[in-house]
Each structure stands twice: as C-alpha cells, then as structure tokens.
Amino acid sequence: VLDLLARPGFGEQDQWQVQIQAQIQLHADVYVYSQGLTSQQIQAALLKPSADIGETVARLLQNGNGHAPRICAMPEGPQTIAYVKERVA
Numbered sequence: 001v002l003d004l005l006a007r008p009g010f011g012e013q014d015q016w017q018v019q020i021q022a023q024i025q026l027h028a029d030v031y032v033y034s035q036g037l038t039s040q041q042i043q044a045a046l047l048k049p050s051a052d053i054g055e056t057v058a059r060l061l062q063n064g065n066g067h068a069p070r071i072c073a074m075p076e077g078p079q080t081i082a083y084v085k086e087r088v089a
Contacts (some may be wrong), residue, residue: 017078
C-alpha cells in the first residue's frame with residue numbers, strides 16, 4: 001500500500017487515512033470485530049477479522065512470543081478520539 005501511495009501522480013481523497021493504516025500495519029497486526037462487515041470485507045481492507053474479541057485476545061496472549069499485545073478498542077470506529085489515560089506495565 002505504501003508503494004502505491006508513493007507513486008508519482010497518485011492521489012486520492014482522504015488518502016492520509018490509508019497512509020496511517022499502512023504505517024501502523026508495518027509494525028502491528030490489526031484485528032477488526034464488526035457486526036456490520038463480513039470477514040471478506042475486512043480482509044479486503046487488509047485487516048484481520050475477529051469473530052470473538054475475547055478469543056482473539058486470549059490467542060494473542062498465548063502466542064505473544066514473550067511480548068504482551070497492545071490493545072486499542074475503538075467502539076465508534078473513526079468517530080472515537082483515543083487517548084492514554086493510564087499506562088499499564
């Protein structure tokens with residue numbers, strides 16, 4: 001995705017959103033739980049579907065390779081304004 005965005009002359013309305021997503025996904029897997037999107041639609045957006053948030057978190061904790069996963073829940077999607085209230089070590 002970043003290669004596409006870097007092509008000379010490429011430009012799309014609101015492409016900054018895709019750039020931010022691509023930069024995040026260089027460093028992290030992004031899982032999406034949605035009652036309004038199919039798994040195929042989520043995968044088409046280059047994200048990973050989660051049918052059950054609790055199961056996904058449990059699996060990530062088990063397969064963390066010694067690293068605790070960082071989790072961000074955005075209940076209202078892009079309408080959510082996220083901030084760090086407390087850091088948990």
